[in-house]
Amino acid sequence: SAPGEDAAAGSATARITVQLKADPEEAAVYRSLATAYQAAGGGEIELVTVGRKDHLTRLSTAFASGDAPDVFLINYREYAPFVQRGAVRPIGPLLKQEGLDTADYYEQPLSAFTYDGALQCMPQNISSLVVYWNRALFAKAGLPAPKAGWSWDEFVRTAQALTADGVKGVGIDPSITRMAPFIWSKGGAIVDDGKAPTRTTLHEPGARAALQAVVDLIATGATPSKDQLASQGLEEQFMTGKLAMFMSSRVEVPALREQRGLDFDVAALPVMGTPASVLHSDAYCVASSSKNTKAAAKFIAYAVGQQGQTVTALGGRTVPSLRSVATSPAFLSPARPPASSQVFLDAIAHLRHTPVTPSWPEVEDVIGTQLQRAFEDGVPLDEVLAEIQKQADPLLRRR
């Protein structure tokens, strides 16, 4: 299915394969994107939408067998192995040919997808971690809407105040992407060197203090119990009114919108020291094996361009990486919840991203597993941090 026999660039309207990981609901958004592209004179697109869990499996086997898609969408936390191992064709020059100016886009995701000094993939969105909150429960507890720049202590107090019969104040995932903003906010770091990490630094004072604060919050009982966590995901608890707040990226919006009778909004993350948040971003990559780079670039340019970004923004799922669309009503219109989408844009100023290194997915799993012990099983934080050091550091060194 990868045609193009003549030049490496192929024809601009050659048929290309695009692999995405997408929920069934999201897939519809991408289908309309492809249709719009074709309507706008683009070539044929074969969309391969795979579930979250199967995306990497499919990509690996496809690459191994030389049957890679021309274009694939990937999260920056997972793309490092692909870039480092030569699967990706740097996208900068290709987009330049299409006349796309990267200056129109937010920097943070561009920098996250810059590796070896070159832009490898073109980000389609710039999401960040925010607090989702349930307006009705806040009102019932007599609490005002969270303000931008609220402090950690305020956050904890709010959570406690929200905790009542059958309702918990806030849900916290024991994962490093959720914890990272607080660690940074507290002046800590996850690894010694964001560009070329050699060891984790979660046990160092800044990071440790941030994690301790979370552990303390959990100890107040304002978070769901272990049984509750095992029973239902945080977003489900939030949807059903059992949870007043939880932290996530833009990804939750489509589902929450469809939840009848749920009145929710988003708020900025609380601040422990300096404001911080963590980048969530997916980007379009062109496979190095693609024979239709021209068509691939044309499609990507369309997808991240004005029209493409508008289509995806309307789907609700993404925070556009193109400034002009991000600030347009397509994204910000308060008619569709969350009303305060601006919060996502405000966070951009202090967005940071987790290290881009091939062993990162595994390091993330290790840290997550250990944090779970501390958050859910009450294992002392120091024991857990020591274990993280022991398991994760060799992984970072091995690259």
Added chain:
Amino acid sequence: MPVKRHVEGVVGTGTGAVPTVLSRVRGVGAGLRRWPLAVPYLIGSLLLVLVPLAMAAGLAFTDYFGFRAPEFTGADNVVRLAGDSAFWDAVGVSAVIAVIVVPLRLFLAVGAALLLAKPRGARTAIGRAAAYLPSAIPDAAWALLWLWILNPLYGPLPAVLGALGVPDPGFLTTPWGARAGLVLVMAFQVGEAFIVALAARAAIPSRLYEAIEVEGGSAWFAMTRVTLPLMAPIVLVLAVRDIVVVVQNAFVPAMLVTDGGPVNATLTAPLLIYRRAFEYGELGYASTLSVTLLVLTGIAAALPLWLAARLAARQRTRA
């Protein structure tokens, strides 16, 4: 039809070793040269199993990420394997689960087959359908159902246990509870083994039961001295197959129900290999693990074969 030579060695001789027991599959007269019949199978196996396996075995000694040609790294992967405590932990988890779930599955499948062997009208039909159904439900749906059944707050199973005064093992929250949950998820999907066992039971000539009946043997006697021994070769193949399925391929429930948790308590070997290969992208080292797992399962599978050989030898002369 007389029961003669043809059933000879259904449970035959020998003392151990993998092929011995299975080679009870009796061979027929000399000149019956029908091996050409095996040719399609052998070609298919070569193309789709053996050559790929050889490639996998080759990859086991390389660094391979799927993007560039594999790089030969000698024994590096083996050295890494030796110190890979995560893998060995996962092997332990798999072993524990297999030890519990394989006998349980066999018991359920064979038990159901024996109970439902004789056609007794509608009850049997319902029973048979019931035994087969769980295997017809797609894995993902099956996992979802169990997530609900085991749910610590809303699940019917903890509720029932609670009502009976049995302490809730914490199916999704504690390590052993999660393993027990996984065992349950796998225990019911025995339709395949059930059908096979049923066919095996039906293949036993009724004359043998008539002989036992006339001799006044009890149903228990007939089952332990005739039915089970004669079904033994099939049960054996089922056991080997089940070990393989549970130890190697059944990571789907682990992935979907517990996702390896809590805290890696249900991180089985195949799930770990799957993550290694496709989430961390290390196809080369994952091959090393796969080949190691192949060897380990081989050893594990030899156990029932050896056991059966011993039993058969004993049974043969003692009646």
Added chain:
Amino acid sequence: MSLRILGAHKVFHARGARVTALDGIDLEAKDGELLVIVGPSGSGKSTLLRAVAGLEPLDAGQVLIGDRDVTSVPPGRRDVAMVFQEAALFPHLSVAANIGIGERARGANRRAVEARVRSVAETLAVDHLLGRMPGELSGGERQRVALARVMIRTPAVCLLDEPLASVDAELRLRMRGEIRTVQRSLGVPMVHVTHDQVEAMAMGDRVAVMDAGRVLQCDTPAEVYARPATMAVARGFGPLPMNLLPIGEGTVMGLRPERVRVRPAEASGRAGSVVEVEPAGEECLVRVLPDDANTDLLARLPWTDAPTVGDRVTVAWRPEDEHHFDATTGERR
């Protein structure tokens, strides 16, 4: 304890057709009596035995062992021992285990069974096979093993379905004796199906001749031989089938081949020619086609008197050797 079968009826439904295997059988085998059943193949002998054992439910009729009506008693509780027509050996058990399995099923102790197995095996000359598996036996060996399984026990009734069919003559003679001895010492009724006429005559206290699901005659072998009740019995019982010649007036004359004398053509009697001569040890079987008949006559003669095919001869017999049957009903006159 005697065995009684009263009005046994059994119909099989095969491919839509009805096959009446037992058609109102009344039989009795007294305590210590050996009842031999003979009859053409398909006449219902095996079915009868299986019904007695309880393996084949009767459509009508009763089976009584002693005074006990066992018609609806399951096989295991009838205390019946049976050798099946096709030796039903357990393929996964050694010969020794096969012989002992019944005892073990009834809960006997292993050590005790082993000893008995050995002694029975010796009686039946299969002791050298004890360690073998059924698949490694010859046809006759298998039948003897099956027989050993019955002889090891002391049942209320003993049923044998052609247990000696594949056993050679000498051994057969010996085993015949053994079976009789065992049966006498047990003193139980025994029903024995056989195709071997010599066996039937030699062993049976009484013999029942079956055909098409009915008992045609049941009496001592000598009586049945001397006065067969019907033409079917006349043909079906005895070392050789009786010659049957229609002699008009709705009558058929029967003549045992042993009683037909064949003499040179000059002698008095019916003239005819020899159409077949089969040697049979001391004797030979000769078929003569009388000139005035179109059915040939079988005669058994001493080998020394054997004619050759084509010879002109006369056949003669004594009037008292004639049996007369009704041509339509087949019954003895």
Added chain:
Amino acid sequence: MSLRILGAHKVFHARGARVTALDGIDLEAKDGELLVIVGPSGSGKSTLLRAVAGLEPLDAGQVLIGDRDVTSVPPGRRDVAMVFQEAALFPHLSVAANIGIGERARGANRRAVEARVRSVAETLAVDHLLGRMPGELSGGERQRVALARVMIRTPAVCLLDEPLASVDAELRLRMRGEIRTVQRSLGVPMVHVTHDQVEAMAMGDRVAVMDAGRVLQCDTPAEVYARPATMAVARGFGPLPMNLLPIGEGTVMGLRPERVRVRPAEASGRAGSVVEVEPAGEECLVRVLPDDANTDLLARLPWTDAPTVGDRVTVAWRPEDEHHFDATTGERR
């Protein structure tokens, strides 16, 4: 095309023990000849037939059909027809299909096969069973169907392993004739294993007596009967086993029961007493224990002369009826 077996050897390995089933067999069955094989159970008869058919590989020796050495030819290409000791019927095929399967396999037209099947079935009296399945047949019916499958074709060699064991006397007599007729019309060598001595004598052009994997004697039935080569043959061939009496000097005297005369006690001869009397139609079998011996003597007498158990009698025989054997080698003197 004749069938020749040269130096056939076959050893089975059963449970660690070696069983020599064929121990150097040389045999020939000429074109159109019916060679009967008799021998005690387990003597290797079936094994020999299976070896000829190619179903059992020989450890040594050759099988030749005509001039063709078929020792390593696969069974399907030897053009051998065989009736198995256990009637090998295909349980999933009707009787008609069972009979016709070979013809169909050889590509014959269905219509033609049907007609032939019907005619063969009539010959063997199984035409009323054509629509049935094998599981619905009696033992003897099954054997006849198996026989029909062989009789429908014209193979190079025909092998029958006790095809009549479960067939009743009358039918047997008829089928014996049919087999002979078919064989003569085919004009091929036929090897026929049987336990029935009468059958062996009546049917065989020649008879081979086997024991323990060897051929003890191979000759015309009359010759084997008259002059058995060894004691084993003397006991193993003939309607009744020969009496064998050690008479000192390393010699054993053999006497056919048919030749022993039993007379009232006053007559001249050896005195003894009757220990057993078995009726057998016109005759009876009598066992007499001579006062001066410890082996009893079997005698066959006309029923009219039957003594009763316990009677004092004398036994006598003509000197020319005596056979003499070497006590150690068993060979005829």
Added chain:
Amino acid sequence: MIALSLVFLAPLVVMVLGSLQRPLQPPPDGLDLWPDPAEWSNYLAVPRFMPLAWLLLNSLLLVVVAVPVTVVVTSMAGLAIVTARGRLRRGLIGVSVFMLLVPAAALWVPRVVLLRGVGLADTPLTVALLALAGTTPFYVLLFALAYSRIPVSLLEAATLEGLSPYAVWRRVALPLGRPAAVAVAALSTLYYWSTFMDPLTLVSSPGNWPVALGLRRLSEMEAALYPIYLAGAVIVTAPALLAFAIGQRSFFASVERS
């Protein structure tokens, strides 16, 4: 036995009831299973999320091709095992047992590399190629065991009647081993109907996917849409059950008749 049946049937009941719940609704607490009112429209919603008819057609094609091939290949190999002797037989059994032990995951990547090499990857029938290898050697061993119970003399008689190896297989072994054949057919139908890992790795074009892979994707729907997913699961399970229900009489009859 009834109780046991209920235990086994329960998951199915839960699935069907679940598929009738209203989507986008809080999940029920505890045992509140009964949908009120039953939301049949969930079934109509499924095709919105995947090209249901097309995928079902692909699956049907896969089953129709792969299952007969599986039965033929494995039953022939089973007969070959039973009729082979000595080293050949041990070899065949050994290879089968060995292949039984091979972890599926080890083969995904090499397999797709190989199949692409010979140009057989990415067709609706690529997965059916597995049938050539017998789908799983387990089926071959099953046939071997089943055939080893056919009286030797039958196979011998057939050979003496001049039947070719193929004819012996076709006319004698296959009909006599019908329970095994039916069992393998049932099992492989289930396999090809529900496998999603094989197509995921071997088939890249979504147009060639079987329905199980579509369902698998559906399984990642938001929890609130699970009723729709369950409806999809019911739709996918239904043909397998229907086939079983229709086939069960003849299936068990043939199993019993042996």
